[in-house]
Amino acid sequence: MTLANLGLSAEVSAILTRLGVPQAKLSGGTLAVRSPVNGEQLARLAEISAIETxxxxxxxxxxxxxxxxxxxxxxxxxxxxxxxxxxxxxxxxxxxxxxxxxxxxxxxxxxxxxxxxxxxxxxxxxxxxxxxTIATERADHRMMETWHPxxxxxxxxxxxxxxxxxxxxxxxxxxxxxxxxxxxxxxxxxxxxxxxxxxxxxxxxxxxxxxxxxxxxxxxxxxxxxxxxxxxxxxxxxxxxxxxxxxxxxxxxxxxxxxxxxxxxxxGGNNAAIVCPTADLDLTLRGVAFAAMGTAGQRCTTLRRLFVHESVYDKLVPRLIQAYGSVTIGNPLQSSTLVGPLIDGGSYERMQKALAEAKAAGGKVSGGDRVLQNEAADAFYVRPAVVEMPAQTGPVKEETFAPILYVMKYSDFDEALTLNNDVPQGLSSSIFTNNMQEAETFVSARGSDCGIANVNIGPSGAEIGGAFGGEKExxxxxxxxxxxWKAYMRRATNTVNYGKTLPLAQGVKFDVG
Missing domain, CATH: 3.40.605.10 (Aldehyde Dehydrogenase; Chain A, domain 1)
Structure with missing residues (x-):
């Protein structure tokens, strides 16, 4: 079955029925919903008005x-x-x-x-x-904080x-x-x-x-x-x-x-990773490829900038380009596929604009071309791009929501840290190293300034137990x-006097009748 005739609208209708969504909600509205898999229209939904909102x-x-x-x-x-x-x-x-x-x-x-x-x-x-429960300076008092909806x-x-x-x-x-x-x-x-x-x-x-x-x-x-x-x-x-x-x-x-x-x-998350001289390159290759190509580069935690030490650059980058060239691109519903489509044509156009700007700035582009347009003219599949850049300039400092990985060479660890932090975005980051000093420095106060800083794993989001985000801009x-959870509540400080005096009012006399 080709991309063009997958029959997605019928499948979506059946799924929504099983999940409890009435069929009447799927038609007759002004909002057309299309699948990026092949451009097929899935539904037309009614939209709420500002007054109804x-x-x-x-x-x-x-x-x-x-x-x-x-x-x-x-x-x-x-x-x-x-x-x-x-x-x-x-x-x-x-x-x-x-x-x-x-x-x-x-x-x-x-x-x-x-x-x-x-x-x-x-x-x-x-x-x-x-x-x-907060220590109080007053006798026969208790001070505490409470959290309310x-x-x-x-x-x-x-x-x-x-x-x-x-x-x-x-x-x-x-x-x-x-x-x-x-x-x-x-x-x-x-x-x-x-x-x-x-x-x-x-x-x-x-x-x-x-x-x-x-x-x-x-x-x-x-x-x-x-x-x-x-x-x-x-x-x-x-x-x-x-x-x-x-x-x-x-x-x-x-x-x-x-x-x-x-x-x-x-x-935004214009996320970076640093590859140090002691990095396990097999581990690094897998981590970088998944972080940069997953979800067709459309994650806020996607890896977009890669700083590779000059001693391992020629060992890692050719292998990375080879991996990019061999990845399976196509129908995301098939188990063999690793990279699905961009969300729409606007994303494709922004990707091509960024690649053109990178070339103009001296970048060497591998990949980035559109594929499968003959099978699905209304869908936008692209080959993920590796762009070797002479410096962190131009589009490298801007986030493009597409599978573009900018690769740059570095020689000094402090230089790499500076480059990691030298963009306004700062959701996530990572370092690949077996050097304890480099790893600990990266997660220290003078290291990565991002909300997430990982060691020997890509700049993925934290697990559910860790707070996600912290975008610095x-x-x-x-x-x-x-x-x-504290962001969803209001805090109150409460003081309870279980004694018979008011310490702050000692020496003050009132006529209480």
Missing amino acids: DKAIAAAHEAFLEWRLVPAPKRGELIRLLGEELRTAKADLGRLVSIEVGKILSEGLGEVQEMIDICDFAVGLSRQLYGL LGVTGIISAFNFPVAVWSWNAALALVCGNSTVWKPSEKTPLTALATQAIFEKALARYVAEGGKAPANLSTLLIGGRDVGEVLVDHPRVPLVSATGSTAMGRAVGPRLAKRFARSILEL TGGGRESGSDA
């Missing part, structure tokens, strides 16, 4: 007022059930991610597994929303991780006592519909088993930029977690700051594990 947020606020009163461990029970429903739906939802985004099937399934993992994490967290959590997600990002935020927000309002990318609304249906199954089980939960606890907004603007500007949304480009972040950040709202911004914020 305002009403939806108001309803979510009412849900928050009720949900915050439910004990946190009981809120965690809802997320436990969500994890169970995701396990049941994993095969269908993972395949839907691959069809709608173009990820290879193992990556689609892996994204759903991240959703399951964060549910597990959040269930435990629901019994660990700890505050401190914050309010409606707005979630804006990007196409490249269409469901995992929602789960990182929603699982934490819900156990913290918040309601959620989610605006997914216009490019990936079908996976959002499926996820909302799965959540509603979990919610129905929760209520059937005696749990108390309000309507509108999780709200999905299918729409364009105007919908996102209402969400960002709404006074009933004290926190917005937004994932996307740095351009999007520059638009969202000031609007939130203007009304003193909180933000969690996970944006914006001050960012953190999602997922560690103490990221």
Whole structure:
């Protein structure tokens, strides 16, 4: 079967039916949804208006007022059930991610597994929303901090991780006592519909088993930029977690700051790796290839800049170029495929523009050409590109969401550290070395300035247990594990006087009648 006649719309319809999405939602709307696998139209969805968005947020606020009163461990029970429903739906939802985004099937399934993992994490967290007991200078007093639900959590997600990002935020927000309002990318609304249906199954089980939960606890907004603007500007949304480009972040950040709202911004990741003289080159080759080519270079943690020590450059780079030339590109639903398509033609055009700029700056390009256009004229498959650059200049300092790996030679370790940090983006980074001093320096205060710094592994995201992000250009914020939950709550300091005096008022006399 060729790419052109895969019959994806029929398969998507069947998957969505199994997951609980009514067929009536898939047609008659203004938003055309196409698969990057072959350009086939999958659905036409109705879009919510700005006025309807305002009403939806108001309803979510009412849900928050009720949900915050439910004990946190009981809120965690809802997320436990969500994890169970995701396990049941994993095969269908993972395949839907691959069809709608173009990820290879193992990556689609892996994204759903991240959703399951964060549910597990959040269930435990629901019994660990700890505050401190604070030493006080006053006798017969106790001072402590307490954590309370914050309010409606707005979630804006990007196409490249269409469901995992929602789960990182929603699982934490819900156990913290918040309601959620989610605006997914216009490019990936079908996976959002499926996820909302799965959540509603979990919610129905929760209520059937005696749990108390309000309507509108999780709200999905299918729409364009105007919908996102209402969400960002709404006074009933004290926190917005937004994932996307740095351009999007520059638009969202000031609007939130203007009304003193909180933000969690996970944006660009022009990530780098340093290959040192002592690196295990076999390990390095595998780590670099996966980090740079996975998801067709469309991850925020994609490896985009590679600094190779001059002593191992000629041993590693030719092997890397050979690996790039031999990789299987094609239908992401086939198990033999390692690189699927770009999301759309705009991504292809931006990739070609960056490669042209790299050539003009003295770069030597291997790969980067379009393939399979005869099989799928409306899809955009490309051969991943390795670009040997004379210096970190021009497009190297800008993030292009495509499989382009810029390779540069270095001679001094401190020079490589400077190059790693010498871009405005700073989501993730890595070093390949067997030298303890280099490894420890890289993760120290004078090492990588990125939110994630890895040793002998590519610049992938942390596991669910670690906080993800920390993009330096914006001050960012953190999602997922560690103490990221604190962003979804408000802290209060409480002092309890269990004595009979007010120490600070000693010597002051009042006429108390």
